[in-house]
Amino acid sequence: MKKILEIYKTAKLPVYSFEFFPPKTPEGEVKLFEAVGELSKVDPGYITVTYGAGGSTREKTIRITSELAKKFSLPAAAHFTCVGGNKDEIRVILKQIRESGIENLMALRGDPPKGEEAFKKVEGGFGYASELISFIKEEGFDFCMGAACYPEKHPEAASLESDVDNLKRKVDSGASYLVSQLFFKNSNFESFLNLIRKKGINVPVIPGIMPITSFTQIERFKAMAACEFPEKLVSDLEEVKDQPQEFYKRSVNFSVNQCRELVKMGAPGIHLYTLNQSPASLDIVRELKN
Secondary structure (H helix, E strand, O other): OOOHHHHHHHOOOOEEEEEEOOOOOHHHHHHHHHHHHHHHHHOOOEEEEOOOHHHOOHHHHHHHHHHHHHHHOOOEEEEEEOOOOOHHHHHHHHHHHHHOOOOEEEEEOOOOOOOOOOOOOOOOOOOOHHHHHHHHHHOOOOOEEEEEEOOOOOOOOOOHHHHHHHHHHHHHHOOOEEEEEEOOOHHHHHHHHHHHHHOOOOOOEEEEEOOOOOHHHHHHHHHHOOOOOOHHHHHHHHOOOOOHHHHHHHHHHHHHHHHHHHHHOOOOEEEEEOOOOOHHHHHHHHHHHO
């Protein structure tokens, strides 16, 4: 399996990649494989598979990542978090991942288990992604590791400056590239990029883009204070929130223009959060490749 950093170094840029999550049901799994089959038509650079809150999908994440990589001949990264395991347990899981043929990890702190608000470090485990990355390196596992970054600040960080300091620790510990949390204002991403470059973070930074498929998504993200929205985007989509076809068209058009601008700014790739749905991501990448 090809390592993701090598893809960014050797492939024709930009590299398009897709994120999926492990479904809860066998029917969901069938649909996931169908979606990946559709998206493989645009020749993605790689795919990633997430890890459920509290480590709830650990075995499924490993299995699905491995199966998708083999079935579609795609490089793949499994998400891996600090949640729910001490060093000994994490070491065992890392061996399982490696034995399954996976060579790429997205190393994350992770979200607390369902029903819990705050992240709690397991005794003998890790409280930060940087600690997990250091451990994986020290143990001699030869994974290519990506890490997450937050152009509009991690919700738990005291400030953007302190968040960037934490990001620097991840990179210094061994993260080879960064994938951003979703955002909709490219000016925020550009400011963030300038800030981290000044701090000496020089690894590839990949913008994470999520196509909006319903107006309730915007309301939910706003309530979570997850990211800023351009006023024109909100008004344009609100105007047609009860017209599915026009909503889809406007949303995809916004994402295409956003991605084009990011590529012009020098982004080495675009990472699309698919939510296991293929149509919007497929249409976006097809348009970008035209």
